[in-house]
Amino acid sequence: MAYSNWLIYGALLTGQRLDLAHWLQWYAFDVIGSITFQRRFGFLERRHDVDEMISKINDGLELVKIIGENYWPDTMGKFLKKLQREIDEADKGGHLSEYVTYQESLKLPYLQATLKEAMRMHPAVGFPLERYVPEGGAEVCGYNLPAGTNISTSAPLMHIDKGVFGHDARIFRPERWLEASPENLSLMDRTFMAFGHGSRTCIGKNISLMEMGKLIPQLFRHFDIEWA
Incomplete structure (x- = not known):
């Protein structure tokens, strides 16, 4: 089955x-x-x-x-309706197989934008990814870092950078991924660290993306979903 x-x-x-x-x-x-x-x-x-x-x-x-305070049921309804509408239209148009394929899910732009925005607001990697500066030191953003310095990045902080994601970076808004210029979208993608980055990338990243891309459209096709 x-x-x-x-x-x-x-x-x-x-x-x-x-x-x-x-x-x-x-x-x-x-x-x-x-x-x-x-x-x-x-x-x-x-x-x-x-x-x-x-x-x-x-x-x-x-x-x-x-x-924290759970305000989602009051604010998420409009996004839920837009996502449901996109999936329903794709289904009626014959663009989805009986079991939605990952490639088909990639052609649902609002679904992909919603997934990215959800992971931006709540990245799986919420702890610092630490490294040590190598011999000879390094210069990062104008700062001289001596060799052996313990440094790290923080996905939650990078994901609310207004210089990258806009003045409303602290707000859940999937449309930002659809409205961005090619240059801004490239910057957002490079800054996106929901699964870590480089050699620190989560080994299960691709499995997770495939699971979400295939399962969520299937759920919306067969169930009426509402906030509890």
């Missing part, structure tokens, strides 16, 4: 509302298992946290997460 159909299968099986957060986590872990070990861990089949893998990760994240 196709991965995306497990979500639909789960809804039909229970006849009840799904806790989508659990199913998305199970899906992600089973995809990783299938790619890495040529077999799924069994999250989707068993419909529970196998060997408490997810709960153990969540327990660790409690040490670093910052909880």
Whole structure:
């Protein structure tokens, strides 16, 4: 059974509302298992946290997460509608396969812009990526850095740079990726560090992008999604 159909299968099986957060986590872990070990861990089949893998990760994240006021339901509705409309139009126009391919998802501009903006606002890499200045020192942005100096970059700070992402850099607005000039878009892409950068790039970056690109359109085709 196709991965995306497990979500639909789960809804039909229970006849009840799904806790989508659990199913998305199970899906992600089973995809990783299938790619890495040529077999799924069994999250989707068993419909529970196998060997408490997810709960153990969540327990660790409690040490670093910052909880703020959740205003998303009040502001995200308009973006949700635009995304739904784009996917519906692509579906009606015959531009999506029965199981959406990654290449098809790349042709959905608002979907891609929304994914980038979400990762810009909430990058997976939230901690400094430290390095040591090599022998001979270095000059960065006019600053002389002696050899051995511990330096780092911070994706969350770089992602709210108004000189790169505009005066509203602290606001979630997917349209910035569609309205930018070619020069500005290139600068934004170079500054985008949701998965790290260079040799520090997350090894699972391409898997994550593929999962999101294939699964999200499939969900919007089969479910009416609303904020809880």
